[in-house]
Amino acid sequence: MEGSAANVVDISPLLQIQTMDFKEPASAAVCRDLVREITQSGFVALSNHGIPIESTDKLISNSSSFFAQDDAFKQKYARKGIDGWSGPGIESLNPGTPGDYKDAYNYSRGHATQCWPEEVAPGMKEAFEDVFERCDALSKSILKAFAVGLGMEDAEFFAKAHYSQSSTNLRCVVYPPIGEGTQLKDGQMRCGQHSDFGSLTLLFQDGGLEVLSETGQWLSLPGIPGTVLLIVGDLMQRWTADRLKAIVHKVDIPREEEARKAARKSVIFFVQPDNEWVVRCFNGSDKYPPIKTIDYFQSKVDALY
Ligand SMILES: O=C(O)CCC(=O)C(=O)O
Numbered sequence: 001m002e003g004s005a006a007n008v009v010d011i012s013p014l015l016q017i018q019t020m021d022f023k024e025p026a027s028a029a030v031c032r033d034l035v036r037e038i039t040q041s042g043f044v045a046l047s048n049h050g051i052p053i054e055s056t057d058k059l060i061s062n063s064s065s066f067f068a069q070d071d072a073f074k075q076k077y078a079r080k081g082i083d084g085w086s087g088p089g090i091e092s093l094n095p096g097t098p099g100d101y102k103d104a105y106n107y108s109r110g111h112a113t114q115c116w117p118e119e120v121a122p123g124m125k126e127a128f129e130d131v132f133e134r135c136d137a138l139s140k141s142i143l144k145a146f147a148v149g150l151g152m153e154d155a156e157f158f159a160k161a162h163y164s165q166s167s168t169n170l171r172c173v174v175y176p177p178i179g180e181g182t183q184l185k186d187g188q189m190r191c192g193q194h195s196d197f198g199s200l201t202l203l204f205q206d207g208g209l210e211v212l213s214e215t216g217q218w219l220s221l222p223g224i225p226g227t228v229l230l231i232v233g234d235l236m237q238r239w240t241a242d243r244l245k246a247i248v249h250k251v252d253i254p255r256e257e258e259a260r261k262a263a264r265k266s267v268i269f270f271v272q273p274d275n276e277w278v279v280r281c282f283n284g285s286d287k288y289p290p291i292k293t294i295d296y297f298q299s300k301v302d303a304l305y
């Protein structure tokens, strides 16, 4: 495993969504930079992204209050579809391996079945809604930047597939401390190796994430304060006929005792095209057959549990 800091792109020129002019040199340069970084490394850190640390901190502290409850309590909020709680050992992001050692809570917009543990985390719903809306707005700017950075005429090419009912999802994860008494199964990780499923992912993390390079080496990505990590998912890879690739990543059990004994926290925004959207290679190639988003997504989710 080798260390590697993500390159940082200042995306402030993209944030004036109403006035964003892709021909304006600063915006156009950011679009090209994002595409170049994702093409070359598979990941890029974004600075000046406009999401206040207070918003993600609130999400983490509310979720932590909930995760600190006993399983009988948390069970009342157990996953329905993709939303709600899943506890240690429940979900295997690398199907066929022991379930990931993590507490996770997921939220998607407009799912009426979602319930919230108000009595132990009174601000949790508002914190999830706040971060969701902020990340959603940011993701639209990035999707436009991808189209422009890839040289497409239509800046809305990807973004326009993200305005209807979708499985876009916000997740807070707390990986519990691993101490003397923790019984891990053979091969169990904090999060098994996988690529994400959708169009793009925004990841707030402060170290412990590893990505698989094209030469087959695991690179350890330290967190860069104030930045959010951008990677793309399988559907974006299919859509762009491999121009933008979905990088394989994992969170292993730390070798260093100090990191093992500390809880690890992350906030992740998984962007999916609209459920009914059929993803076809953008250049007319037949590298991947067309696939309806919800069919691909559901097949991946079914394999997780
Ligand atoms: O917690 C992290 O940093 C990454 C987790 C992840 O990759 C996922 O849940 O898809």
Ligand SMILES: [Fe+2]
Binding pocket: 194, 195, 196, 249
């Ligand atoms: Fe992931």
